[in-house]
Amino acid sequence: MKTATHNSYLESLAGRALLLLAFCWAATDVAADSRFAPVANDKWQAECGSCHLAYPPQLLPAVNWRNIMSRLDKHFGTDATLDVATAAAIRTFLESNAASGKRAAVSAGTLRMTETPWFLREHREVDARIWKSTAVKTAANCGACHTTASRGDFGERGIRMPR
Ligand code: HEC
Ligand code: HEC
Structure with a gap:
């Protein structure tokens, strides 16, 4: 009898903890948004x-990744060509973890995440002078x-502005 009461007390505690967690999750929407799930893929990383x-x-929608991957020989003024199998594996990885939601509001022709509406917003x-500084x-x-x-973490706490 005593154990049963104890258990239900614990259960209600757990329930409350869950509620609190759900509340915090909703409240920290912005912070959660600046962390990208550390999806891992050895080929992509290398x-x-x-x-x-x-x-x-998660920084670009699937169609934009596809366009980047189909032009690796002319990659922003450099040649980043890969063998067919490696390119296909990386493309699949990028596409299946691509941007959704508000970060997906990007025109299909955009190859740079730094030109997307969310990035500019x-x-x-950031002062125009800083982008051009020698540190950046x-x-x-x-x-x-x-x-x-x-680490895929773009949260405010990790930001140190160069001078
Ligand atoms: C040989 C070097 C090299 C390799 C390998 C390489 N890149 Fe790049 N990448 C560059 C250069 C140079 C730029 C232009 C950087 C700049 O504007 O300062 C760039 C820019 C980019 C940008 C745009 C950045 C922006 O301004 O938003 C993306 C996206 C990108 N690369 C994706 C990839 C992907 C995906 C791979 C792997 C398949 C890859 N890159 C491999 C050299 C490389
Ligand atoms: C010159 C410094 C600088 C560079 C370079 C830079 N950022 Fe930022 N980034 C900032 C600052 C400052 C903020 C705004 C922080 C704030 O106001 O909360 C920010 C905000 C962000 C946020 C939103 C964070 C949040 O808490 O919601 C993301 C995501 C982000 N940057 C991604 C990137 C990516 C990806 C790149 C490279 C392609 C990049 N940034 C390059 C300085 C920089």
């Missing part, structure tokens, strides 16, 4: 992370400001 950050797939307060050089250099970018 091949797409050798010249720059392996940009999280999130960065509208290009907006594509996420890690210059987002110190935790390689």
Whole structure:
């Protein structure tokens, strides 16, 4: 009898904890949004992370990834060609984890996430001078400001603005 009461007390505690968790989840929508689930793919990490950050797939919609992957020989002024099997595996990975929701509001021809409406909106307060500074050089250099970018974390706490 005593155990039963104890159990139901624990159960109601667990229920409350869940409710609280759900509430926090909803309240921290913005913070959750700046963290991209650390999806992992060895080929993608090795091949797409050798010249720059392996940009999280959640940053561009599937059609835009497809367009990037179909033109690797002319990749932003460089040749990033891969063998057919590796390219296909990476393409599948990118497409199946691609942007949805508000980050998907991008025209199909856009190859740069740094030109998407969400990127421009999130960065509208960054001084034009900083983008061109020697520490940053290009907006594509996420890690210059987002110190935790390689973990897929673009949250405010990881930001250190260069001077
Ligand atoms: C040989 C070097 C190299 C490799 C390998 C490479 N890239 Fe790039 N990538 C570049 C350069 C250079 C830029 C232009 C960066 C800039 O504008 O500062 C770029 C830019 C990009 C951008 C646009 C960044 C922006 O401005 O929003 C995306 C997206 C991208 N690469 C995806 C990939 C993917 C996916 C792979 C793997 C299949 C890959 N890259 C492999 C050199 C490379
Ligand atoms: C010059 C520094 C700088 C560079 C480079 C930069 N960012 Fe940011 N980023 C910021 C600042 C500052 C904010 C705004 C933080 C705020 O107002 O909450 C921000 C915000 C963001 C946010 C929203 C974070 C949130 O809490 O909602 C995302 C996502 C993001 N950046 C992604 C990127 C990606 C991806 C790249 C590279 C392609 C990049 N950023 C390059 C400085 C930078």
